[in-house]
Amino acid sequence: MSMRIAIVSRIYRPEPSAASSFLGAVADDAVARGHHVTVLTARPPHGIDVGEPAEDVRMSPVLRDRSGYVRGYLPYLSFDVPLFFRLLFLPRPDVVFMEPPPTTGFVVRVVCTLRRIPYVYDAADVWSDAAQQVTASRLVLRVLRATERFAMRGARAIVTISQGVLDRIATLGISRPVVVTGFGADTTSFLPPTEAEVPTERVFVYAGTYSHWHGAEIIVDGFAAFTVTHPGYVLRFIGNGSEREALEQRARELGVDHAVDFIETIPSADLVPHLHRAVASFATQLPDSGYEYAFATKAYSSMAAGCPVIFVGPEAGPTGAFLHRANAEVRGGIVSTYDAASVAAAMTALATDPLTAPERHRVAAWTAAGHSLAAVAARVVDVLEASGDDAAEHA
Numbered sequence: 001m002s003m004r005i006a007i008v009s010r011i012y013r014p015e016p017s018a019a020s021s022f023l024g025a026v027a028d029d030a031v032a033r034g035h036h037v038t039v040l041t042a043r044p045p046h047g048i049d050v051g052e053p054a055e056d057v058r059m060s061p062v063l064r065d066r067s068g069y070v071r072g073y074l075p076y077l078s079f080d081v082p083l084f085f086r087l088l089f090l091p092r093p094d095v096v097f098m099e100p101p102p103t104t105g106f107v108v109r110v111v112c113t114l115r116r117i118p119y120v121y122d123a124a125d126v127w128s129d130a131a132q133q134v135t136a137s138r139l140v141l142r143v144l145r146a147t148e149r150f151a152m153r154g155a156r157a158i159v160t161i162s163q164g165v166l167d168r169i170a171t172l173g174i175s176r177p178v179v180v181t182g183f184g185a186d187t188t189s190f191l192p193p194t195e196a197e198v199p200t201e202r203v204f205v206y207a208g209t210y211s212h213w214h215g216a217e218i219i220v221d222g223f224a225a226f227t228v229t230h231p232g233y234v235l236r237f238i239g240n241g242s243e244r245e246a247l248e249q250r251a252r253e254l255g256v257d258h259a260v261d262f263i264e265t266i267p268s269a270d271l272v273p274h275l276h277r278a279v280a281s282f283a284t285q286l287p288d289s290g291y292e293y294a295f296a297t298k299a300y301s302s303m304a305a306g307c308p309v310i311f312v313g314p315e316a317g318p319t320g321a322f323l324h325r326a327n328a329e330v331r332g333g334i335v336s337t338y339d340a341a342s343v344a345a346a347m348t349a350l351a352t353d354p355l356t357a358p359e360r361h362r363v364a365a366w367t368a369a370g371h372s373l374a375a376v377a378a379r380v381v382d383v384l385e386a387s388g389d390d391a392a393e394h395a
Contacts, residue, residue: 009099025377067240105151164293185304192364210241215286222343285313306360309333
C-alpha cells in the first residue's frame with residue numbers, strides 16, 4: 001500500500017554530506033516502492049544545482065555559519081522555527097523520518113503529537129555526547145541531553161548505524177524500539193576509477209566536516225613529520241568545519257602551510273576524482289572523548305571510490321575494527337594511533353607502496369558488495385513502513 005512519507009532534515013542532497021547521501025537513498029528506495037515522499041529541508045548553498053529529484057523537495061532559507069554549514073544555535077533556530085509551521089500545515093503524512101539535531105527532534109515530536117503522526121528518529125550518533133567536546137557549560141549540556149531524550153522518547157522507532165550507538169541510547173534510558181540498520185557508501189555516486197591505470201597524485205585528502213571532536217589537527221602534525229623525508233606532497237582538506245582557522249594556524253606554526261590546501265564543500269561528483277587521484281584519504285576521531293562508539297562514515301565513501309583510508313583514532317572503536325576486517329580481504333587502509341609519528345608512518349607506508357589500479361578496483365568492489373547505502377536505505381524504509389502501518393492499525 002502506498003504511503004505518504006515526510007523526511008525532515010536541515011541538510012539534504014545535493015548539499016554533500018553523509019547525511020545527505022543517506023537520506024537521499026532512503027527517499028529513492030521509498031519512491032521506488034511507490035510511496036510519495038516529501039522532504040522538508042533547507043535551501044542549499046549558492047551555486048549548488050538542485051536538479052529535478054523524483055521526490056517532492058521543499059526548501060526554505062536558512063542561516064549558515066561562516067563555513068557555509070547549518071551549525072550553531074541561530075542556524076538551527078532558523079530551520080527549526082519555520083519547520084514547526086511547515087510540518088504543521090503539510091498534508092498529513094503517514095510517517096515522518098527525521099534527522100537531528102535534537103532541536104529539530106523537539107519540533108518534530110511536538111507537531112507529530114499534535115497531529116497524531118508517528119515519526120522515526122535517525123540516531124547516527126548521540127549529539128549530547130559529542131557536545132561535551134565543544135562546551136564545558138553544564139547548563140547547555142543538560143538542556144541538550146534533555147532535548148535529545150525528549151525527541152527520542154516520542155519516536156515510534158529509532159534507527160542507528162551500529163550496536164555501539166544502540167548500547168549508548170539504552171544507557172540514556174531510552175526504551176523505544178531501536179533498529180541497527182548499519183551505514184554504507186552511496187555506490188551510485190562514489191564509483192571506482194574507470195582508467196586501467198590510476199594517475200595517483202602526491203596528495204592526501206581529508207573530505208568532510210572537521211569539527212572539534214574529529215581532532216583533525218593531528219593530521220597536520222603527522223603531515224609535517226612526513227614531509228621531512230617526503231617533500232613535494234600536499235595535504236588537502238575538502239569540506240568545512242569549525243576548526244578551519246585552527247588547522248590553518250597549526251600548518252603555519254609547523255611551516256607546512258604552503259603544502260596544505262583548503263577547498264570548500266563540493267558535490268560528490270566533483271569529490272570523487274580527488275579520491276581517485278589521492279594516495280589515501282583520512283578519517284579521524286579524537287580519543288578519550290566518551291564518543292569512541294561513533295563510526296567515521298567517510299571511510300565507506302572513500303573505499304567505494306577505491307581510495308584507501310588512514311583512520312586516526314581509537315583502534316578498539318568500530319572504524320578501526322571495520323578497517324581490520326577489510327584488510328583481511330583487500331588493502332582497505334591503515335589504522336593509526338592518535339600521534340604524529342604514527343600518522344607519518346601510515347602516510348609513508350602508502351606513499352612508498354601505493355595501491356595499484358587493480359587493488360583500488362578490488363577495494364571498491366568489496367565495499368559495494370557488503371556496504372552499499374542502497375541496502376541500508378531499504379532497511380530504513382522497512383522500519384518506516386512498519387511504523388506507518390502500526391499507526392494505521394491503532395488509529
